[in-house]
Amino acid sequence: MASSSTQDHQQPFPTSAPPPTPSTTTLSSTSDSAATDLLSRLLHRLPPSLSNSATTPLLLRRRSSLSTTTTSPPIISFTDVKSSILSNLPCFFISQLGFFQLVNHLILPELANLAESDSADIFNLSTHQKQQYFPRHWPLGFDDEDEDEGDADSVFLDSVCSTESTELTLSSLREFTKEMNKVGLAVVEALTCALGIRCPGLDDPGAVNSLMWISDVNNDLGEKMVGSGRFYPYVVGLHYQMRKQCCNLLTDTGFVPVSCEVGSILVTIGDIAQVWSNGKLKKVRGKPSLSIEEGGNNATLSMSLLVTLPLESTVSPLFPRAEIGGTNQTENHEKDVQEETTRERRFNSFSFEDYAWRVYHERVPLKDPLDRFRNKL
Template identity: 65%
Template sequence: MASSTQDHQHHFPTAIGTTSAPPPTPSTTQPNFTSTSDSSATDLLSRLLHRLPPTLSNTPLLLRRRSSLATTTSTTTSPPSLPFPELNSSLSTTLPSISELGFFQLTNHSIPSDLARAAESDSISLFNLPRHLKHQHFPRIWPLGFDDDDNEEEEDTGAGDSLILDSSCSTDSSELSLNSLREFTREMEKIGFAVVEALFSAMGLQNPAGDDPAGLSSLVWVSNSSGFTDSKLDGSGKFYPYVIGLHYQFRSKSCSLLADPGWVSVSSLMDSILVTLGDIAQVWSNGKLKKIRGKPTYNMEEGTNSLPLSMSFLVTLPLESTVSPLYPRVLISNHGDTKDHKKLKEDGDCETNQVNTFNSFSFEDYAWRVYHERVPLKDPLDRYRV
């Protein structure tokens, strides 16, 4: 599934230690599969928008101008519901629908609602810490730690902050009590790995991670946003690549997801787990699975100036991984016909060529680029498409 192609100096730590030097920019040896002027213009626009001062980039005028670039729908979709105890059989029958949507919801799972709300309370207490304590307890070792866009001169309101933790919720402090958050994360990890196993089994593939526990990595991403900082216009704020994302639904609220066709509005059940298929799952499936970019964007709470705290558990990859399609989507027969894999086997035809829809690429280079560029105008996987 994942193979190491280079020796990097920064990896996911098992426990967050002292602050290390910032990681290098993506390798210049990684091939660039799109050299068109359109791609260059998009990247240039992304860098320019990212460097605008907050007082300018967050104005309603710029919001209206940039929000017109996203396609939204007025229809709210209820995701397919899969009872967790019946996950394997349910995925086998609903896979075509889920493949087109890129999301579904899990019900009857093993996480008690009181544990989830205790974990949410732990997270809120972290966002209420003064800025200097946030950075003291969670030093930045990319991609882990608190990220407030380094707005040191602005008032520390906690708005726009995001916290990324490893699966152990490691900190540099013994003063923080995160027992509920750690237990919640352990339970989410079990569910996440079970979903990956069931998803690819339903597609007729072995688990991409195999029996290697280091084949997959886990992150907890907690966000607290307000105003225009983390809105639809930039794809739910910063974006980190993942196989699947698990998003516990603390309330019965609609949210927006950035799918392949554009923005979709989704309403899931309270205490269910919204599962989104990520960009890595799309590459592994060789384009068969539709994906969701980033995290859900929740509507602003009525009567408040802030968006609710969001908690996402991401099943992702170690930084040193190489991402490649796991099987060809299209095969070409001896007669020159193109058929999908199943049909070719049924007809007993002999394959002569395997066609991939994605080139292989370095996960670390890709993750660094999409996390920092925040490009909402173009699918970041486009440059790797064949």
């Protein structure tokens, strides 16, 4: 793998939380970034009642700017996902939107419904049981640390949905996660191939990680407010559409309300994919926020499969392939291509762990968290 290097893959995630403050990166923060970080930290130090009143107007102003027209994401068929993405990548809907919906995949609605039922069983447990069965080893485990601030309760599971419980089988959720992971890896491979960049070793079990993020937004605030809640960086996110329900996406151009076909998979391109593509792809920040209507029969469980990276990874733009007539160039020519790409890179390299820790714990959506790593070309 050319630019997301890893060191040791014996464990996909650490068994203890990293220091509360990310280590200093080689890139100096601009005064603009420093001011944003200071404001974010000040807001999070406020008491919950004041913190909510400070952030709520911002979120509501963002929500009021939403278009009244709901977007139906463009459709890609999974039966030939590589050629479909390759032929459509130059078009507006992938390179400029940052999301699309995937149809003709092999994940049956029955399996998705059973997985949702397994997920509901998790949130029907007492808080003590959830903490016992899903201990917190950041980013994995049960998280209700900020429920006073209106965040949804969430559980973060690895690709095999590990649990300390012998009572919860979660067999359907495990199978669903496994099948979603296959789809996610296929989409990542199709995107990197279409971009002409080096595929990041998807056949290497340690090259990427998958994380199943399940949230229960059935509370007073939760994800009713657009943009609230946690944010974890990823390459692509997959969100199975089990029913007709609108959701909101935070893109580079603002909030977008979308509605997908029942049974399709909403695919969101993440911040890591934007860096890998050297800025060619637009992204969705975080995962979709469900639109909760007053008095409506709304689903409150949100299940998202994130194809992400091991914490020890370094993130930077991926180098393009050096090919002529389908054959690889010489080593010297490839080195020249890499040096040229380095001069034109739009992002500096950065530690994935530091970045993930920062964006997960500083959630006020004041600016794009990738801005601190952008080169001023």
